[in-house]
Amino acid sequence: MSFFSRPHAQTQEGSVAVALNGTPPPVPAPLARNLEALDERKLSSYTELKVSLHQQLLDMINLSVIDKMPAAEFRSQVGEMVRELLVRENKPLNRQEQTQLVDDILDELLGLGPIEPLLKDESVTDILVNCHSNVFVERGGQLYPTAVRFKDDRHLLRIIGRIVSAVGRRVDESQPMVDARLADGSRVNAIIPPLAVDGPLLSIRKFAKVPIDMAKLVEIGSLPQSIADLLQGIVRSRRNVLISGGTGSGKTTMLNAMSAFIDGRERILTIEDAAELQLQQVHVARLETRPANIEGKGEVTQRELVKNALRMRPDRIIVGEVRGGEAFDMLQAMNTGHEGSMTTVHANTCRDALSRLEQMIGMTGFELPTRSMRAQIASALHVVIQLERMSDGRRRVISLQEITGMEGDVVSMQEVFRFRRDSTDSEGRIHGHYVTTGIRPKFVSEFQARGIQMPEGIFDPNHVLD
Ligand SMILES: Nc1ncnc2c1ncn2[C@@H]1O[C@H](COP(=O)(O)OP(=O)(O)O)[C@@H](O)[C@H]1O
Ligand SMILES: [Mg+2]
Incomplete structure (x- = not known):
């Protein structure tokens, strides 16, 4: 197995470095230059030295062998090469410095560097x-x-x-x-x-190893317990939900937390661009899109996956985030017996979320009249939840709205809860509370029909939510 990519190198079976076993290859010129520069400037020499050695090693090593060689062996051979280069360049380091250097270089070679x-x-x-x-x-x-x-x-x-x-x-x-x-x-x-x-x-x-569940969201103050209970009822009573928010506002996290309320006997189909959801139920079928390859072929879009999902007998469909034409198919699925489906959308208000859906339906290329597009949205969706990452770094549910139907050409919505900001303290933390608008949402009748407990008195306008 040759480790050297250099044609003139004398290779030996299983060897990283020809230098150790045969005639040493000449010190590559750029390295020599870099090391001189080190002498002259006595600069942050460690980083410079490390990067320069790393670059040279990259040239010298046949990277394709890395995977095939046991890590310990690779390590020791690269260690030898580094020591060799240091000696040849008259860069004496003590043993501890050398070990550190070799560790760092290995990180650079095998891992993701700094x-x-x-x-x-x-x-x-x-x-x-x-x-x-x-x-x-x-x-x-x-x-x-x-x-x-x-x-x-x-x-x-x-x-x-x-x-x-x-x-x-x-x-x-x-x-x-x-x-x-x-x-x-x-x-x-x-x-x-x-x-x-x-x-x-x-x-x-980064992927959160332990996903944030609803209890945790309540604990860290992203929403009060009573709204969490309400969300549980919304999921159990199979309302179709749209979660809206900016990037990093916690949409995927909320979707994941809400999905945990789905009954384990249901067949759940998830569709994502990059599989992030971590559903705990056993009956989950996960689909992920595929980008085009280098020749521009082989792309599989969310839209195609949603269409395919309908043939897989799902009880509920969860689309990680709608970004394009799949919004149309998702709404159709919601309208045709896959109640209790959920998705997220990038938007700044609940109202804005609906306009985004309209734009996405437009992306399908169907020339749907605006009114029928909106009627489709109004009949498919029941609840829109708005999330926000606030200036204090906390993500909060800031509005929960119910879609009530159409008024003329407009989708009508009513706000059930809203987060009201009271003050900001000296550390920049935002204080506020949730207010109810006093409206009793229509989905409550669905709760009753299914025997789902409603958190006591939470729609009373004077009720303080906690
Ligand atoms: N309510 C929350 N409180 C604190 N951190 C959160 C909360 N929701 C999400 N996060 C963290 O914020 C990051 C972005 O969350 P994510 O759900 O992926 O956002 P989005 O889908 O809106 O882009 C993740 O690291 C996630 O763990
Ligand atoms: Mg997301």
């Missing part, structure tokens, strides 16, 4: 790389700058390439945008120049 520690840090939920020297993380709903740096944009680009190639995607000038899911479920988006103006952009939304 962001590897952030990926391992459980308190980090999002990693946002704005260019090689500007990396933010989100912790507890707030963004913080970090000291993490890539050497330069090329280094960043290499890491991006590694992330996306691991899931069979690629990113280059002809495909400067890519959306992918890591093996652990985290979502990755990368967009590179020329679309990204100041250098490659990388956004990683």
Whole structure:
């Protein structure tokens, strides 16, 4: 098995480094240059040294062998190569420094380089790389700058390439945008120049290993217990639900938490662009879209999956997020006996969410008159929930509205609850409370018909929700 990609290298079975077994290859010129530069400037030499060694190793190593070689062996062989290079370059490091260097280089070679520690840090939920020297993380709903740096944009680009190639995607000038899911479920988006103006952009939304359930949402103050109870009734009584909110407002999390209320005997079909939902029921059939391959072929859209799902005898269909024409098929499914279906949409208000659906129906290419489009929406959907990620980092349910039908050409809705902001304290925390509008929603009759308990008195206008 040859580890060297260099044609002149003398290889030995199972060997990483020819240098250790035969004539040492000449020190590559760029490395020599970099190491000289280190001497001259005595700069943040460690990072420089590491990156430069890493780059050279990349040139020297036949990467395709990495997967086939036991990790320990790879490790020790790369360790030898690094020591060899250091000696040859007259860069004496003590044993501890060497071990650290080898560890870091291995992280760079096998893992995701400088962001590897952030990926391992459980308190980090999002990693946002704005260019090689500007990396933010989100912790507890707030963004913080970090000291993490890539050497330069090329280094960043290499890491991006590694992330996306691991899931069979690629990113280059002809495909400067890519959306992918890591093996652990985290979502990755990368967009590179020329679309990204100041250098490659990388956004990683880490997968929460333990999903936030409804009890947790109540505990962290995203909604009061009584509204959680109401949501449970809404799911049990098979109302069709649309969850609306901005990016990162917690739509998927809410969808997941609400789905937990579905009876385990029902057949649930989930359709997502990137499988994020973690339903606990046994009878769940999960579908995920597929992007086009490099030749532009083989794409399977959400729309096709929704259509196919209808032939799979689902009791309920859950679409992770509607973004296009699948909205139309989803509404049809809701209108044709798949009651209790749910989805999310990117919008800033409940009303806006409906306009977004209209636009999406427009994307199907059907020339539907506006009125019939709206009638379709009005008869399919029962409840719209608006979420918001507020300036204090907390995600809250800020409005719950019921769709009551059509008035003329307009879908009529009524608000059942709203979050009212009272004050902001010195630490920026928002305080407020939920107010009811005093309207008794129509879906309540559905609760009664199915024998579902209604939280006591929650629609009374003077009732304080907790
Ligand atoms: N109510 C919440 N409170 C705190 N964190 C939340 C809440 N809802 C979601 N999150 C976290 O916020 C991030 C984005 O949530 P997600 O549900 O994927 O948002 P969306 O689907 O709206 O983009 C995730 O890391 C998730 O764990
Ligand atoms: Mg989402």
